[in-house]
Amino acid sequence: MDTFIVTGASHGFGLEIARQLVRRAGTEVILAVRDLKKGEALAKEMGPNARAMRLDCASMEDINRFIAAWRGPIRGLVNNAGLQQPGATRLTADGYEETIAVNHLAAFQLTVGLLPHLKGGRVLFIGSGTHNPENKTPRRFGFRGAKFTSIAQLAKGESDATNDRQRGLDRYATSKFLNTATGIELARRFQPTEHVFSVLDPGMMAGTGLARSAPAPVRLLWSTVLKWISPLIDDASTTEKSAAAAVWMLTEAPASDIHGAVYDFARKPSERVWEKVREAEVGRMVVEQSLSFLHAKLPT
Numbered sequence: 001m002d003t004f005i006v007t008g009a010s011h012g013f014g015l016e017i018a019r020q021l022v023r024r025a026g027t028e029v030i031l032a033v034r035d036l037k038k039g040e041a042l043a044k045e046m047g048p049n050a051r052a053m054r055l056d057c058a059s060m061e062d063i064n065r066f067i068a069a070w071r072g073p074i075r076g077l078v079n080n081a082g083l084q085q086p087g088a089t090r091l092t093a094d095g096y097e098e099t100i101a102v103n104h105l106a107a108f109q110l111t112v113g114l115l116p117h118l119k120g121g122r123v124l125f126i127g128s129g130t131h132n133p134e135n136k137t138p139r140r141f142g143f144r145g146a147k148f149t150s151i152a153q154l155a156k157g158e159s160d161a162t163n164d165r166q167r168g169l170d171r172y173a174t175s176k177f178l179n180t181a182t183g184i185e186l187a188r189r190f191q192p193t194e195h196v197f198s199v200l201d202p203g204m205m206a207g208t209g210l211a212r213s214a215p216a217p218v219r220l221l222w223s224t225v226l227k228w229i230s231p232l233i234d235d236a237s238t239t240e241k242s243a244a245a246a247v248w249m250l251t252e253a254p255a256s257d258i259h260g261a262v263y264d265f266a267r268k269p270s271e272r273v274w275e276k277v278r279e280a281e282v283g284r285m286v287v288e289q290s291l292s293f294l295h296a297k298l299p300t
């Protein structure tokens, strides 16, 4: 049985990835979710090859507990759990700004901690076109691209934005920049025969829970009009289409093609990637600072 872990598999994109993965013969899917009851109910619907495990990505203690409890080889890890938080700054129990904690620090810690089980396995990070200040669609929604300062400053919640909404959008875009830079940089450090690291830019998938903290009119727009007009927007997709691309990257795509690459929902190298995120010095800073911030080490 090939085992795949999908974080944030209780809703939206992660749930769809889990559903599509489990349909494959010889595949076991772990729904790594913060609400275990909900995860167990979803796993039951998916059948005997799906299993839920508790994982709260806002808690380093819980992430470390998950890593310590893990036994056995992992074929693929999907770092999908994520949020967008345009309200007042929220800190996790560890004292870290919530968006950076859940979207980046959790994905980073989980990946590093589970690497010894991922021999010959694939790690998929979920990026987003919002990280690139030159992308038109995110700009229309108020995104101004990633604002990478340092991991320590971001974790403290420091920001040059003048209002909560802009701070939230900047933090989200920055977290997706960090996810992308991490995937690209880890691929520089390991051969694809050891671990395959890649990034999926899933496009805009209107209707997921990502807008749950937005004001009511934005939530309504997200779950209705934007869904309807998606076919007219170049970089819009659906959870079904983007999950199919994720499953392909986890199971069928040639490792040498996708290792260190950012692909889009059409299964092609993404054209929405900011050149800055590919800079070797940026990748080095993101990975070294994250390792030092988390007191972690990459296995040799």
Ligand SMILES: NC(=O)c1ccc[n+]([C@@H]2O[C@H](COP(=O)([O-])OP(=O)(O)OC[C@H]3O[C@@H](n4cnc5c(N)ncnc54)[C@H](OP(=O)(O)O)[C@@H]3O)[C@@H](O)[C@H]2O)c1
Residues within 6 Å of the ligand: 007, 008, 009, 010, 011, 012, 013, 014, 032, 033, 034, 035, 055, 056, 057, 058, 059, 079, 080, 081, 082, 083, 102, 126, 127, 128, 129, 201, 202, 203, 204, 205, 206, 208, 209, 210, 211, 212
């Ligand atoms: N929708 C888009 O247009 C879009 C575009 C680009 C990238 N993405 C990325 O796609 C991923 C999934 O987002 P989505 O659109 O599917 O949103 P979603 O429907 O809100 O799903 C987010 C998932 O993350 C989980 N999650 C949030 N905080 C968590 C925590 N502390 N611990 C564990 N799980 C947590 C949620 O769990 P609960 O069910 O418990 O809340 C949920 O399962 C994110 O990484 C997002 O950045 C989305």
